[in-house]
Amino acid sequence: MTRHVSPSAALLDHARRMVPRYTSYPTAPHFSAEVTHETYGGWLDRLSGSTAPVSLYLHVPFCRSICSYCGCTTKAVRREEPVRAYAADLRREIDLVAARLGPAAVSHLHWGGGTPNALPADCLDALMGDLHRRFRIAADAEHAIELDPRHLTADGARHLASIGITRASLGVQTLDDAVQAAIGRVQPLEVVAGGFAALRAAGIAAINADLMYGLPRQTLHSIEATVAEVVRLAPNRISLFGYAHVPWMKSHQKLVSEAELPGAPERIRQAALARDMLVAGGYLEIGIDHFALPDDSMARARQARDLHRNFQGYTTDGADALIGLGASSISRTPFGYAQNAPDAAGWRRAIEAGHLATAKGRAFAGEDRMRADVIAQILCYFDVDLSKTAERYGFSVDVLLPGLADLSPFLDAGWVTFDGRCLALVTHAQDVARVVASAFDAYLGQGGRHSVAV
Numbered sequence: 378m379t380r381h382v383s384p385s386a387a388l389l390d391h392a393r394r395m396v397p398r399y400t401s402y403p404t405a406p407h408f409s410a411e412v413t414h415e416t417y418g419g420w421l422d423r424l425s426g427s428t429a430p431v432s433l434y435l436h437v438p439f440c441r442s443i444c445s446y447c448g449c450t451t452k453a454v455r456r457e458e459p460v461r462a463y464a465a466d467l468r469r470e471i472d473l474v475a476a477r478l479g480p481a482a483v484s485h486l487h488w489g490g491g492t493p494n495a496l497p498a499d500c501l502d503a504l505m506g507d508l509h510r511r512f513r514i515a516a517d518a519e520h521a522i523e524l525d526p527r528h529l530t531a532d533g534a535r536h537l538a539s540i541g542i543t544r545a546s547l548g549v550q551t552l553d554d555a556v557q558a559a560i561g562r563v564q565p566l567e568v569v570a571g572g573f574a575a576l577r578a579a580g581i582a583a584i585n586a587d588l589m590y591g592l593p594r595q596t597l598h599s600i601e602a603t604v605a606e607v608v609r610l611a612p613n614r615i616s617l618f619g620y621a622h623v624p625w626m627k628s629h630q631k632l633v634s635e636a637e638l639p640g641a642p643e644r645i646r647q648a649a650l651a652r653d654m655l656v657a658g659g660y661l662e663i664g665i666d667h668f669a670l671p672d673d674s675m676a677r678a679r680q681a682r683d684l685h686r687n688f689q690g691y692t693t694d695g696a697d698a699l700i701g702l703g704a705s706s707i708s709r710t711p712f713g714y715a716q717n718a719p720d721a722a723g724w725r726r727a728i729e730a731g732h733l734a735t736a737k738g739r740a741f742a743g744e745d746r747m748r749a750d751v752i753a754q755i756l757c758y759f760d761v762d763l764s765k766t767a768e769r770y771g772f773s774v775d776v777l778l779p780g781l782a783d784l785s786p787f788l789d790a791g792w793v794t795f796d797g798r799c800l801a802l803v804t805h806a807q808d809v810a811r812v813v814a815s816a817f818d819a820y821l822g823q824g825g826r827h828s829v830a831v
């Protein structure tokens with residue numbers, strides 16, 4: 378185990394820097410209302426003649442109750458009516474998008490949330506029927522869904538298999554009782570293990586588990602116990618997220634007692650312990666926060682240098698366009714990003730008025746796509762050939778070199794190397810990959826407040 382678990386003062390200083398997660402570049406704070414539903418419609422028209430497959434993301438912003446740490450765009454619902462009404466509008470949105478895009482080939486589908494298993498079975502069936510009618514879904518398409526294990530039954534898992542789901546992500550976060558009580562999410566090990574068993578019995582063999590560190594009352598001891606149990610359950614992939622405490626954006630996080638949150642040094646130790654245990658348990662590290670068994674498609678994509686980043690984090694999805702459906706979803710096209718109205722009411726008004734629900738976005742301009750590529754390579758592979766990447770987009774490497782000045786503390790300390798073309802992070806500096814990537818963000822500091830990097 379090469380990882381340094383005793384962080385130096387310099388690493389701590391950098392760990393405290395606020396930088397984006399770079400699930401897009403330019404990042405969401407730089408989206409504006411200049412991108413309208415007409416702009417986005419025009420982008421879909423331009424894609425319509427293409428034979429290249431697209432991927433689809435469907436957002437379901439409902440949960441039975443809200444976990445106090447949650448950073449997702451969702452709200453609590455107890456009744457079925459609002460969820461059914463939302464599904465009906467999603468069907469209208471599928472029609473509106475398909476009318477512009479045409480019968481595109483689809484290589485990836487992803488249901489995210491919120492909790493997509495909040496959708497009643499007949500709504501899921503109707504939505505899948507529409508998607509099959511409107512698009513050409515490849516027989517080998519990956520079809521993934523995010524699930525809350527507290528609401529997953531054996532029948533529910535069989536139904537998901539019947540609509541073609543091939544991969545499911547279960548929100549585990551922690552198996553420690555005291556931490557579960559502090560975050561308002563009680564789900565004993567039996568519930569999580571039951572979710573794994575139900576999915577496997579239904580034939581959904583690819584399972585991801587989401588884990589978190591930096592939660593209130595979390596300790597090294599509780600991380601150790603949780604990771605040991607999760608490794609025994611043997612999910613194919615594991616995401617390990619540091620709790621992002623952003624109460625100025627997510628007001629329910631004010632319920633999280635700041636006095637009970639681990640400090641920066643403890644967060645770094647928790648992340649390092651979890652990573653070391655996962656690697657010892659046979660997982661390959663993928664980028665800054667994912668782990669995969671060696672035979673998983675993400676591990677193979679990492680080896681083949683064919684990994685991508687999107688709003689879900691790391692993905693094997695290399696499609697040119699990701700079409701977001703549902704409130705707050707973000708679409709990425711070769712021309713730019715378009716985000717739907719963030720609130721379900723605003724999104725519904727647009728869809729029911731018969732037009733796309735774009736509220737804001739960002740058209741790519743100038744060096745954006747090149748910088749996005751540099752940042753993605755740093756976060757996917759911890760290295761990047763700056764010269765080759767600049768040339769690929771018709772630029773001179775000189776436009777990227779000023780970024781190196783920001784990295785001089787890392788270069789001086791030997792955490793980052795630069796041989797005139799290639800920039801590479803050494804192993805123990807992977808924790809600061811987001812900070813290194815941010816050196817190539819031309820918009821950093823021009824708005825937006827982010828969570829800590831580690």
Ligand SMILES: C[S@@+](CC[C@H](N)C(=O)[O-])C[C@H]1O[C@@H](n2cnc3c(N)ncnc32)[C@H](O)[C@@H]1O
Nearest residue numbers: 446447448490491523524525548587618620621
């Ligand atoms: C949409 S949720 C997962 C599905 C389902 N709703 C559930 O919770 O079981 C996606 C994941 O984001 C992570 N997450 C949520 N809030 C977070 C936060 N504030 N900081 C870091 N990760 C967070 C959690 O690991 C969560 O499982």
Ligand code: SF4
Nearest residue numbers: 440443444447449491
């Ligand atoms: S973590 Fe999952 S279940 Fe909890 S509020 Fe967020 S989206 Fe809903």
